[in-house]
Amino acid sequence: MFLALRELRFARGRFTLMGGVIALIAVLMVMLSGLSSGLVNDGVSGLKSMPATAFAFDEGTKTDNAFSRSVIDDQQLAEWRTIDGVAAAEKMGVSMANTTAEDGTQLDVTLFGVEPGTFLDPAISSGAGLGAIDGIVVSPTMKAEGVELGTVVTLDRIDTKLTVIGFTENQATFGHVDVAYLPLHTWQLIASGQALPGAPTEAQLSALDFSTASVVAVQANDGVKLDLAAADAIAGTSSQLLKAAFNASPGYEAETMTLSMIQMFLYAICALVVGAFFTVWTIQRKHEIAVLRAMGASAGYLLRDGLAQAAIVLIGFTAVGLAAGLGLGAIMPDAMPFALEAAPIATATALTIILGLMGAAIAVIRISKIDPLNALGGQR
Amino acid sequence: MTLQTPAPTALSIRNAMLEMGDGDSKVIALDNVNLEVAAGEFLAIVGPSGSGKSSLLAVAGALSAPDSGSVSVNGQELAGLSQGKLAAFRLANIGFVFQSGNLIPALSAADQLRLVNKLSGGPRSFDPLPLLESVGMAHRASNRPGQLSGGERQRVGIARALVSGAKLLLVDEPTASLDRARSHEVVELLARESREHGVATIMVTHDHEVLGACDRVLEMVDGKLSAPVSVA
Ligand SMILES: Nc1ncnc2c1ncn2[C@@H]1O[C@H](COP(=O)(O)OP(=O)(O)O)[C@@H](O)[C@H]1O
Ligand SMILES: [Mg+2]
Numbered sequence: 001m002f003l004a005l006r007e008l009r010f011a012r013g014r015f016t017l018m019g020g021v022i023a024l025i026a027v028l029m030v031m032l033s034g035l036s037s038g039l040v041n042d043g044v045s046g047l048k049s050m051p052a053t054a055f056a057f058d059e060g061t062k063t064d065n066a067f068s069r070s071v072i073d074d075q076q077l078a079e080w081r082t083i084d085g086v087a088a089a090e091k092m093g094v095s096m097a098n099t100t101a102e103d104g105t106q107l108d109v110t111l112f113g114v115e116p117g118t119f120l121d122p123a124i125s126s127g128a129g130l131g132a133i134d135g136i137v138v139s140p141t142m143k144a145e146g147v148e149l150g151t152v153v154t155l156d157r158i159d160t161k162l163t164v165i166g167f168t169e170n171q172a173t174f175g176h177v178d179v180a181y182l183p184l185h186t187w188q189l190i191a192s193g194q195a196l197p198g199a200p201t202e203a204q205l206s207a208l209d210f211s212t213a214s215v216v217a218v219q220a221n222d223g224v225k226l227d228l229a230a231a232d233a234i235a236g237t238s239s240q241l242l243k244a245a246f247n248a249s250p251g252y253e254a255e256t257m258t259l260s261m262i263q264m265f266l267y268a269i270c271a272l273v274v275g276a277f278f279t280v281w282t283i284q285r286k287h288e289i290a291v292l293r294a295m296g297a298s299a300g301y302l303l304r305d306g307l308a309q310a311a312i313v314l315i316g317f318t319a320v321g322l323a324a325g326l327g328l329g330a331i332m333p334d335a336m337p338f339a340l341e342a343a344p345i346a347t348a349t350a351l352t353i354i355l356g357l358m359g360a361a362i363a364v365i366r367i368s369k370i371d372p373l374n375a376l377g378g379q380r
Numbered sequence: 381m382t383l384q385t386p387a388p389t390a391l392s393i394r395n396a397m398l399e400m401g402d403g404d405s406k407v408i409a410l411d412n413v414n415l416e417v418a419a420g421e422f423l424a425i426v427g428p429s430g431s432g433k434s435s436l437l438a439v440a441g442a443l444s445a446p447d448s449g450s451v452s453v454n455g456q457e458l459a460g461l462s463q464g465k466l467a468a469f470r471l472a473n474i475g476f477v478f479q480s481g482n483l484i485p486a487l488s489a490a491d492q493l494r495l496v497n498k499l500s501g502g503p504r505s506f507d508p509l510p511l512l513e514s515v516g517m518a519h520r521a522s523n524r525p526g527q528l529s530g531g532e533r534q535r536v537g538i539a540r541a542l543v544s545g546a547k548l549l550l551v552d553e554p555t556a557s558l559d560r561a562r563s564h565e566v567v568e569l570l571a572r573e574s575r576e577h578g579v580a581t582i583m584v585t586h587d588h589e590v591l592g593a594c595d596r597v598l599e600m601v602d603g604k605l606s607a608p609v610s611v612a
Contacts, residue, residue, distance in 0.1 A: 002491075002498055003484070010486035010524070291482045294443060296471025297499050298464065373443050375478055376434045376552055 004309035011281075018277040019317035022356065025270050026321025027328065029263065029348040030340075034329045036259045037344060038337035043255065044246045046110065046139070046174035051119050053220040054228060055092075056080060056239035057248070066215075066248035067094040067174075072237065073212050079235035080216050085224035086231075090118045091213035093187035096177065099153040099162075105146055107153055109138070109180040110173075113187020119219050122181050127166030130183055134199040135165035137181040139172040144334060153180075159197035160190060175250035176337070184213065263348065267355045275359030278310060282366055289367055290374035299368040306367055310360030314353050322349055389455070390548045390580030391417040391440055396449035398435055398603075409435035410446060411603035419547060420578045422571050424591050426608065427600030433584040434552060436600065440582060441474050441550045442466045453548055471500045475541030475579070477551040477570075482537060483525040489536045490521040493543050500544040508539075515539045515569060531562035538569060542577065549574060551583040555590060567593045 008015055041048075057070035072091065080089040093113030100106050114120035116130040122137055127149045130137055138147060142164075147153075151164045162182065172179040185205050189195045192210040216237065220226050228239045240248065247253045282289075289302060322345070332338040398410035409432040417423055427433055438444040439451055442458050451458045454473055461469065470476075483492050493508035512518045515535040525533055534554055541549055551570060555563035567583070567590040574581040583594070591597050599608035 002495055003486070006491060007486040287482070288484050291476075291478060292484070292499075293467070294441070294470070294476055294478075295496065295499070296467045296469070296474075298467050301499065373438055375476070375482065376438055376441075376443065 001305060001308045004305045004312065008309060008312065014281070015313055018273065019313055019320075021273050022270065022314060022317040022352075023321035023324065025266055025273075026318045026349065026352055027325040028266055029352055030322060030325025030329060030345055032259055032263055032266070033344045033348045034325075034332070034338045034340050035336075036256065036263075037339040037341045039255050039259070040246075040252075041171060041339050042173050042176045042337040043252045044174060044249050045170065046112065046172040046179040047242065047246060047249065049122075049168075049170040049172060050217070050242070051219060052217040052242055054218045054226060054239050054241050055245045055248075056089075056216040056218060056232070056235065056237035059232070059236050059238050061238065063248050064253070065250050067245075068096060068214060070214050071212050072214065072216050076235045076237055077216050080218060080231065080237070083226070083231045083234065085221050085226050086218055087221045088119050088219045090115055090120050090217050091184060092120055092215050092217045093184060093191055094174075094214040095187070095191060096175070097180075097190075098156040100156060101147065101151055101153050103146070107142070107145060107147065108177040109153075110175060110177050111187055111190070112174075112179050112181045113184040113191075113213065114181060114217075115184045120217055122172065123169040124166040125169045127164070129166060130181055132163075132165060133183055133186050133202065133205060134162050135182070136162045137166040137168055138164055139178040139180075140167045141171050141173060142178045143167070155190065155195075158190070158193075158195050160195040161197075161199045162186075163199070175252075188213070267351055270352050271355040271359035273359070274310065274314065274356040275363050278306070278360045278363035279366075282306070282363055286370055287374065289370045290372050293370065293372035294375035302367045303364060306364035307357070307361060310357060310364065311353075314356040314360070318349055318352050318356075388419050389416055390419045390421075390453065391415065391582070392450075392452045393436075393440060393446075394450050396439055396446040396451065398432075398439060398444070398446045400435065408432075408603045410439065413439075413449070413603070413605045415440075415598075415605060417548075417580045417582060419580050420574060422574045422581045422593070422595045423583070424594040424597045425582060425584050425600055425605070426586070426588065426591070426597060429586075431600045432603040433600050435603075436605070437550045437552055437582065437584060440548070441476060442470050471496075472544055473546050473548060475544070475546035475549045477534070477537045477541050477549065477554055479553050479556050483528075483533055483540070485525055488522045488524055489517055489528070489539075492536055492540045496540055496543040502544065508543075511539045511542060512536070514573070529562075530557050531566060534558070534566045535569060538566075538573060542573060542579070547579055549579050549581040551581060553584055553586065555585060555587045560589060563587055563590055564593075 057066045058072050061070040077089060077091055080086060095111050097109055097111050099109060121130050124137060125140060147164055149164055152161050154161050186200050188210045189200055189204060189208055232239050329340045393413055393415040396410050396413040400407050400409040425433055439446050489512060490508040493511060497506040509518050512521050515538055517535045520532060554566055570581055571593040597608055598605050
C-alpha cells in the first residue's frame, strides 16, 4: 500500500470528489433504510408485536387489505382449534374507523377486536387492560395527537362513543393508522351495524346475534411447524405466517417494493460511479504503470495496491456518509415514518462497499493488461 | 580504455532477429544483431529514428523476446523464463532510465527509490539519501517530479535505476528534452556511475554531442548494428 496511500494524498482532490458521491449515496442508503423500517413499523407494527404464529383468512380472500375484507365464522375457528400443533386459536376483528375526540380532533384508527384475557389481549404500558365494553386500549403513538387516559372518541356517522382506558406497551399501528384494541363483542356490535349512539351497553350486546369476525389468529406450540395447507383444507381458510401476512396489510407490498427498488438502483449507481472513476484513474496512470512493470513490479502487487486503494476510499467515505445519515436521521420530523435499525443499515452499508469494490475491481483489472513495453521510446 | 583482465560479460546478444507489426506493415526491427557488453562499460548506440534502437533495449532488458537468437544477462539465459520470472529478474538485475519524466508523479524523489527497494525486497533500513547524494539530488529528496526540472528528474531516474544493485543499465534517450549543459551533466553522471559501480550501461541517443563520455559507440541502421562511420 506504499504507492496507494501516497497516490491518495497526491490526488486527494479527485478522490475527494468521487468519495463525496459515495458518501452521498451512503447518506441516501441510511435515509431509505430508515424510511423502509419506519414504513414497516407504521404499516404493520400492530401485527409484528402480536404473539401470533399465523393468521387464517376466509378462503379466497384477495390478499391486499385481506384483514378487513375477510370474514370467518365459529365453524372455521373450531376446525382450527382441532389442528395438530395449534396451542390457541382466537377470532379477531379488524376494521378501519374515523373518529372524533371531544375537542374536535379527528383521529383515524384501526379497530382490533380481541377477546379479553386471550393471547391476543395486548400488554399495556399504562392505564387498564381490555375488559370494559366501551373501553379501548390504544397505541402510545396516539399521545402525540393529544389522546390521554379518559379521552372519549366518537365513531363518525354512528356516534358510538368509546373511552381510552389504556395504552399498549409497544407502538401498534396498522396500515399507517394507530391501532385501538377493543373487546371482540363490542367490535362485533360495531361491525354488525347495530351500534347505537352513545356508549355500548350490556343490553345491546346480549341482544346481538352476530358471531363472525375477520380472521382467526393462530398460536402454534413452541417449536412446532404448522402445516398451513393441510389446516386450510380442513377449515376452509387460507392462512399465512405472521411475516407473510404483512403483505395483507394495506399498501405494505407496494411501499416496501418501491423502496427496495430504489435501493437496488443506488447499489448499481455506486458500482458504476466507482467503476467509472477507477477506469479513468487507471487510464491516466497507464504510462507510470508500464514503467513500474518494466522495472519489474509484478502485476499482482499493482493489482493489490489498486484494490487496497479502492477499499480505503470506499470504506472511508461510506463511513462519513453513514455518520452523516445517522445524524440526519436523528433530527427527522416525527410526522415522517422513520426508524433507524442496526441490521438493515449494516446490510446496506456492507452492500454499498462490496458493490463499489466490484466496480473498482473490474476497472483495476486492466492494470494487468498494460504492456511494460509502453515504457520505452517515449509517447508511442 | 585498456582492459588488463577481461571484465565479465554483463550482456550478450547473439544473432537476434525481431520483426515488429504484422501483415503488410511488418518491419525488421532487429536484423541479426550481435552484441557483447562488459561490466563497467559505457556503450552508446546512435541511429536514425525507427532504426530499432528501442527494440534493442527491449530485447536486452527482458521486455521482449527476439524471434530468434539468444540473450543472456549476467550469464543468465533469458529464453524460456516465464513472465513472472522475467519481471523478478528485471527487478534484481536490470536498471531502466527512460525518457524524461518517467518518475511516478505521486512520489517524492526519496519515495521513488524506496518503492523500488520495497518491490525488490530490499532491507527495511534502506536509506535513499546516499544514492540521491551521489546523483547530486539529496537536497531535493522530498520533492515530487512536478517540482523538479527535466535534468533533475533524469538524475532521480538514474538513482532509482541503481537501487537494487543492477549490473546492467539501459538508458533510452536520456537527453531528449534537456539543454546542452544539462545533457552533458547527465551523461557524465551515467559514465561516472557505471565506472564506480561496475555497471554496464547502454545508452540510446540522438545526441552526438555527448558521445565523448562513452567508452564505445555503435550505430544502428535498419535494424543492423555496426561501428559508426564517424564519431563526433
Ligand atoms: N508496436 C509496434 N508495432 C509495429 N511496429 C513497431 C512497433 N514498435 C516499433 N515498431 C517499428 O519497429 C521499428 C523499430 O522501432 P524502434 O525500435 O522504436 O526504433 P527507434 O527506437 O530506433 O526509433 C520501427 O520501424 C517502428 O516503426
Ligand atoms: Mg526509440
